[in-house]
Amino acid sequence: MKRDQVLAVLACAALMAAAPILLPPFYIRVGQLMLYSAALGVAWSILGGFAGYASFGHAAFIGVGAFAAGLVEDRFSTLPPPLLLGFGLAVGGVACAALSAAIAYPILRLRGTFFAIAMLGVSHVCAELNNNLDFLQGSLGLNFPVVTPESIAPETFYYELCLFTGCAVLAVAWQIRRSRFGAGLLSIREDEDTARMLGVPTERYKRIAFVVSAVLTGLLGVIYAHSLGYITTDSVYRDDTNLNLIVFSLLGGMGTLFGPVIGAFLLVFVTQVVLGRLLDFHLFATGLLLVILVLAAPGGVLGFARTFSFRRRANAE
Amino acid sequence: MNNQPILRVDRLSKSFRGLHAITGLSFAIQPGSITSIIGPNGAGKSTLFNLVTGYLAPSAGQIWFQGRLITGMPTNRIAERGIARAFQIARPFRDLSVFDNVRIGSLFGKAGPRDVAATTARAMQLAAIAHLADRPASALTVGQLRHLEVARAIATRADLLLADEPCAGLNPTETAAMIDVLRRIRASGVTILLVEHDMPSVMEVSDRLLVLDAGRLIADGSPSDVANNPQVIEAYLGSTEPEDTESQTAEPAIRQGSKI
Ligand SMILES: Nc1ncnc2c1ncn2[C@@H]1O[C@H](COP(=O)(O)OP(=O)(O)OP(=O)(O)O)[C@@H](O)[C@H]1O
Ligand SMILES: [Mg+2]
Numbered sequence: 001m002k003r004d005q006v007l008a009v010l011a012c013a014a015l016m017a018a019a020p021i022l023l024p025p026f027y028i029r030v031g032q033l034m035l036y037s038a039a040l041g042v043a044w045s046i047l048g049g050f051a052g053y054a055s056f057g058h059a060a061f062i063g064v065g066a067f068a069a070g071l072v073e074d075r076f077s078t079l080p081p082p083l084l085l086g087f088g089l090a091v092g093g094v095a096c097a098a099l100s101a102a103i104a105y106p107i108l109r110l111r112g113t114f115f116a117i118a119m120l121g122v123s124h125v126c127a128e129l130n131n132n133l134d135f136l137q138g139s140l141g142l143n144f145p146v147v148t149p150e151s152i153a154p155e156t157f158y159y160e161l162c163l164f165t166g167c168a169v170l171a172v173a174w175q176i177r178r179s180r181f182g183a184g185l186l187s188i189r190e191d192e193d194t195a196r197m198l199g200v201p202t203e204r205y206k207r208i209a210f211v212v213s214a215v216l217t218g219l220l221g222v223i224y225a226h227s228l229g230y231i232t233t234d235s236v237y238r239d240d241t242n243l244n245l246i247v248f249s250l251l252g253g254m255g256t257l258f259g260p261v262i263g264a265f266l267l268v269f270v271t272q273v274v275l276g277r278l279l280d281f282h283l284f285a286t287g288l289l290l291v292i293l294v295l296a297a298p299g300g301v302l303g304f305a306r307t308f309s310f311r312r313r314a315n316a317e
Numbered sequence: 318m319n320n321q322p323i324l325r326v327d328r329l330s331k332s333f334r335g336l337h338a339i340t341g342l343s344f345a346i347q348p349g350s351i352t353s354i355i356g357p358n359g360a361g362k363s364t365l366f367n368l369v370t371g372y373l374a375p376s377a378g379q380i381w382f383q384g385r386l387i388t389g390m391p392t393n394r395i396a397e398r399g400i401a402r403a404f405q406i407a408r409p410f411r412d413l414s415v416f417d418n419v420r421i422g423s424l425f426g427k428a429g430p431r432d433v434a435a436t437t438a439r440a441m442q443l444a445a446i447a448h449l450a451d452r453p454a455s456a457l458t459v460g461q462l463r464h465l466e467v468a469r470a471i472a473t474r475a476d477l478l479l480a481d482e483p484c485a486g487l488n489p490t491e492t493a494a495m496i497d498v499l500r501r502i503r504a505s506g507v508t509i510l511l512v513e514h515d516m517p518s519v520m521e522v523s524d525r526l527l528v529l530d531a532g533r534l535i536a537d538g539s540p541s542d543v544a545n546n547p548q549v550i551e552a553y554l555g556s557t558e559p560e561d562t563e564s565q566t567a568e569p570a571i572r573q574g575s576k577i
Contacts, residue, residue: 190410199396
């Protein structure tokens with residue numbers, strides 16, 4: 001990403017930050033979901049897109065982050081709200097770091113589809129435990145303390161929070177992308193054995209990417225849970241999230257920095273606004289959109305744009 | 318200290334479920350040399366490279382690099398010590414450009430102070446692919462891929478390059494160009510262990526030949542010594558079967574080359 005690209009992103013972010021002044025609450029909530037989804041997509045992409053380890057179970061980290069934060073915040077609900085949210089984020093992040101570090105070694109030995117399916121298993125096991133261990137309150141549900149300042153509408157507050165977090169996640173991904181670590185992840189995606197033979201510490205790099213991706217996902221889970229106010233197992237351990245995180249990258253451009261952002265914006269917009277009234281149609285529409293786009297543009301929106309501009313340049317010559 | 322070998326292999330053995338690919342192999346390589354390993358198909362040459370790079374664990378024996386034991390070390394740690402490999406079947410990072418392929422070599426590889434930009438440029442120069450820097454690796458010809466394979470390997474600042482049939486599938490002109498690249502790499506201070514089937518090239522470029530047959534070392538000496546060694550002539554060059562395989566593999570390449 002060059003300097004003007006950074007400026008363009010910052011300009012976009014500033015415009016988006018101002019948008020709630022003009023938008024009705026419904027669209028602010030759609031915007032919040034778009035930003036939240038984009039941030040999740042980028043966090044997922046650090047492992048799935050950069051290193052090529054596509055996880056099909058990242059909802060596990062949303063759930064673990066949300067419930068860890070909620071249970072602890074419940075104990076300390078007398079703290080002032082901003083402190084409470086910060087505390088919840090720290091707890092959610094640490095819980096996801098612990099879980100991902102614990103399973104990293106065995107699960108990252110699997111490759112391709114096996115890794116994806118194993119992660120789906122992790123997500124389901126976590127959901128099952130969350131539902132059946134009473135002290136986790138998964139089936140009973142968990143209330144989150146209100147942390148929204150009184151002067152701001154809740155939807156605006158969470159919109160801005162998601163925007164800020166989304167930019168932060170994007171900045172992390174960007175820094176990784178341009179670092180030596182990022183180049184190592186790319187080589188792992190391309191050919192892991194060759195990467196190791198060139199001296200890339202593949203095992204360590206995969207583990208770090210996994211933990212970073214999990215922690216960022218967990219932090220977003222904490223914010224999402226607050227925006228809901230009340231969660232049960234089913235509201236955070238969602239299989240449509242597991243699916244969508246892959247879809248975002250496939251739609252926008254796998255392994256690119258902005259691909260998951262574009263994919264998330266596109267998919268959330270289509271399902272929430274265009275198909276808003278046809279609730280049961282969502283999964284079908286997601287599937288259909290995916291099939292069409294993968295057939296028409298295997299490189300996603302960014303890949304398509306790149307080939308298009310390449311062709312135009314070739315024609316001009 | 319000066320004549321300490323850069324690589325020493327001691328009674329190395331590797332068997333795959335009863336198949337003895339390497340048996341009791343011992344030799345030492347002096348720094349700054351080009352040593353070629355020849356032998357019929359299946360003699361264990363690539364397996365030896367897999368053992369030296371730590372990609373496979375030996376069944377028995379030890380490998381010493383610059384006086385240190387490296388057997389049992391993870392592959393990436395061995396690369397950090399300064400051993401690089403160019404694969405028999407080129408394995409480029411297909412989605413990346415030639416430049417980025419080579420750059421990853423120089424970002425990693427041998428530990429220590431690094432100047433990534435200069436090392437990348439120098440490696441591409443040495444391997445004669447500087448003009449291809451912006452090409453995607455997936456768009457290269459077989460011959461160019463072989464050069465990329467070598468460039469990426471030496472970009473790691475390796476002291477020892479294991480080159481596994483870098484001329485396979487190349488026409489005579491391309492083969493000569495590759496041999497020239499190997500000479501320049503050696504002149505830059507890198508020791509080379511070469512596996513190659515093209516006998517004229519091997520005879521011309523090597524300081525020393527090791528002959529492997531069925532996983533055993535059957536001859537070791539200067540190219541002319543080995544060429545006149547009756548045991549080699551009988552076991553390898555002289556016996557009809559490997560000779561046939563040799564000419565079969567060499568001829569299509571030459572014919573193909575003359576057409577181009
Ligand atoms: N991973 C493996 N598993 C089982 N057998 C193997 C493996 N790698 C090599 N072999 C066997 O070991 C023997 C030596 O193979 P190797 O690839 O080292 O031969 P080579 O000398 O490199 O031959 P070529 O000239 O054809 O490249 C062969 O019989 C081969 O089938
Ligand atoms: Mg071989």
